Amino acid sequence: MRSGYAACSPVTVKSGDRFIPTRAGSNWSINFHCANENCWSPNQNQRAKDASTDTGKDAVAYAALLRNELLGAGIETVPDPHTDDRRNTLVTQDTHSLFRYTIHTKRVPFDNEISPYSLSPLSNKSHKLLRSPRKPARKISKIPFKVLDAPELQDDFYLNLVDWSAGNLLSVGLGACVYLWSACTSQVTRLCDLSVDGDSVTSVCWNERGSLVAVGTHKGFVQIWDAAGGRKLTSLEGHSARVGALAWNGEQLSSGSRDRVILQRDVRTPPPVERRLQGHRQEVCGLKWSPDHQHLASGGNDNKLLVWNSSSLLPVQQYSDHLAAVKAIAWSPHQHGLLASGGGTADRCLRFWNTLTGQALQSTDTGSQVCNLAWSKHANELVSTHGYSQNQILVWKYPSLTQVAKLTGHSYRVLYLAVSPDGEAIVTGAGDETLRFWNVFSKTRCTKESKSVLNLFTRIR
Secondary structure, three states: OOOOOOOOOOOOEEOOOOOOOOEEEOOOOOOOOOOOOOOOOOOHHHHHHHHHHHHHHHHHHHHHHHHHHHHHHOOOOOOOOOOOOHHHHOOOOOOOOOOOOOOOOOOOOOOOOOOOOOOOOOOOHHHHHHHHOOOOOOOOOOOOOEEEOOOOOOOOOEOEEEOOOOOOHHHEEEEEEEEEEEEOOEEEEEEEHHHHHOEEEEEEEEEOOOOEEEEEEEEOEEEEEEOOEEEEEEOOOOOOOOOEEEEOOOOOOEEEEEEEEEEEEEEOOOOOOOEEEEOOOOEEEEEEEOOOOEEEEEEEEEOEEEEEOOOOOOEEEOOOOOOHHHHHEEEEEOOOOOEEEEEEEOOOEEEEEEEEOOEEEEEEEEEEEEEEEEEEEOOOOEEEEOOOOOOOOOEEEOOOEEEEEEEOOOOOOOEEEEEEOOEEEEEEEEEEOOOEEEEEEOOOOOOOOOOOOOOOOOOHH
């Protein structure tokens, strides 16, 4: 059950992407606990989902059947209603005239055609269409399978306060503290408390092995903590303002700050070797390393998306199409060099880039502020979380950019997103001070990847 909310209602001030709440007299007892939600039961939600899916399938089958009988289209299988193939199959058939003269020949039985004694008015192709197997649609539950209270989870677009480790530990920055929640045991431990230094948490990020967690602070420090031992290994200086974005690359840690600088440091060296990357004119709010560890993508409040390599101190690519802050950044794990980004309130667009050629690919207007992006590890899909004005979570199929699911439940902007280590579940956090867990991705690996040598996203070795 939730507690303490009636006495501590948030007072908020809105000003674009800088939406900083102030709280009157909050005195939280910091604790994670499950929250009851007034929503549909899983059975009710499943029945509604099944009904909508079946309706879509029937509509596609009916349209194909009409084309067979009226236009002689010759469609023998029901297209998948969630792929581009459906549009191509139904539109690119022969556009014969509706009324045409044909000579009917006697049908030969026993050759996979319908019996000559059948009373059905349908053609042989339509019978094959009706007998064709239908691929079952993947069903995504529209209700979270777990909801946790997260008191003092800040409603600030420029922070990154939630991350999920390879060891199945969730790190969450709440006020001046970082808490670890085990997805296996639901046990909660407090990793650190910065209030003794008069500081607060502005970002958290696990390393790839899940043994170390980096903590960015409001005063510009970057602390490295040993999660298993619960001890601080080092505290890195160098930034003059809050550190809102962190990204690991092996033993190197990149940090982006409100001072507009990106610092890259090797945490293994006693005084870490430092590289200063200066390209943004305003706060750095998004950082992501590519899966091959060769390129770093950074987004800023200057509406710029920059790509850096591991050797140059200047960006190798700059994209300026967004009209608002770029916090949401995600590299595709399936196509080499494919980068996705999302813009803030004044932009609302998802954009895709081929960083091998510097070419802009697809884009779509989502209708609301894009706060986070993450690709599925197993299929060519991605999830986006949104703020003003719909506060929704969208699952997209790429490259068609068709919506697979729309999830709602948060009453504030969905500012935080992390993917589980198995790639099936996500956790979202918002200024409503809740963490919600959703099953959105399938473990089935996509088998329709292009093998052509002309594919720009393949590497030649």
